[in-house]
Amino acid sequence: MIEIHAGPAAEPATPSGAGPSWALAMWRGFRNRCPHCGEGRLFGRFLKVRETCEACGIELHHHRADDLPPYLVIFVVGHLAGIGILETEMRLDVPLWFQMTFWPGLALIASLALLQPTKGAVVGLQYALGMHGFSAIRRAQARPVDNPAQDNPAQDETETRDGRTDGRSIGS
Numbered sequence: 001m002i003e004i005h006a007g008p009a010a011e012p013a014t015p016s017g018a019g020p021s022w023a024l025a026m027w028r029g030f031r032n033r034c035p036h037c038g039e040g041r042l043f044g045r046f047l048k049v050r051e052t053c054e055a056c057g058i059e060l061h062h063h064r065a066d067d068l069p070p071y072l073v074i075f076v077v078g079h080l081a082g083i084g085i086l087e088t089e090m091r092l093d094v095p096l097w098f099q100m101t102f103w104p105g106l107a108l109i110a111s112l113a114l115l116q117p118t119k120g121a122v123v124g125l126q127y128a129l130g131m132h133g134f135s136a137i138r139r140a141q142a143r144p145v146d147n148p149a150q151d152n153p154a155q156d157e158t159e160t161r162d163g164r165t166d167g168r169s170i171g172s
Contacts (some may be wrong), residue, residue: 022128027142029124030117034058036127042120049123062133071117073111081107 020028025035034040040055049062081103088094091124 008141019126022125025124025128026121027124029120029122029127032061032120033114035124040041040048042123043116047119049119059133060123063123064120064132065122065126068122069115072118072122077107080110111162 019025019036020038024038028035028038029042032042034042034053034055034057037053037056040050040053042049042053043061049060049063049065052059084106085099085103087097100153126132
């Protein structure tokens, strides 16, 4: 089923206790928002991710989005600039000085404009997939608080082959 959401701020709801989908977490990161809550700002400076979210308090310092965002930006901007250069050269008669000043300037501006949103999307993807230190955060969100058996797995009963519990604790 296809869902249509009105406006850029509309986001699909996620079940309580479950984190956002990878697409939603990436979209939130792309918009400079916390991948968990979508409210707090992701960056403190241009490319410096905050230690924690100012809205929900989730730790963001676990990310390892160091090299992938520049590679993605270079890939996209390089292809767009290359196509633009070729199309301009084939269809229009513009002087060489224009080509040599316009395209590098456009590539620089586009790279700077896309670098922070791309890094935010990569941080959101790492959060949604539970990569690096985000895996412990995702496990803590998924675990129900009011189930003491999950807090101490040694007290769980073991299951026999036919599905019945035998009353023994795990490890005994």
